[in-house]
Amino acid sequence: MKIVAVCGMGIGTSVLLKMNAEKVLRTLGVDADVEAADIGVARGMARDAQIVLTSEEFASEIGEVAAKVIVIDNFFDLEEITTKLTAALPE
């Protein structure tokens, strides 16, 4: 499964989000590839992804994609990431 973590510049928030998402996925025992991207390339990458993780500012910018777009408020809150990812994962 492919997940894209999106932010504005590709070095900060998306990296943090990717790291914490990977931690959560490991705990959940889910096998997925998480890539960090800035909003410029994220739209293209989102076409092949099942899930997009991002902050509120970019959620609308991702555009029409088949992937589920999940907005995370607190990038350090593993509980928030776990709850929202679990809800979005296919059963």
Add this chain to the structure above:
Amino acid sequence: MSETLADELSDDAIILGAEASDWRSAVRSAGDALTATGSTTDEYTAEMIRAVQELGPYIVIAPSIALAHSRPSPAVLKTGISWVSLANPVEFGHSANDPVRLVVGLAAVDHDSHLATMSNLAGVLSGDIDRLLEATTPEQLRALIREHTQ
């Protein structure tokens, strides 16, 4: 594991109790500290401010915490971080995480060589930062960070 966040924060990188009237001043302080460590030129500070102007306050990534940064550019001389605690909380306009009490400045030379730094940062900033914000000297801050690091 000898490299912790504390090891990456020299005295120059730390500003405690910074006076900032608005988010631009707050980000500017983080930028000034990065420049003071030789990590960036002044142009990077302008780039960080422009980033928020253009993209909104997405850098406020958790309650009270902003991660000021911009893309790798010629204004970044080497990877670095800065730590600016604010004397008074500042509104950045974020819908969930305002007001900001801590601005961490981040400068990276490319998209991945700072990953260890990011990992250290995540380790320190997850959980309660109130104690870290009480530090009044750089030595105290570094000691608190070391205690706080798992």
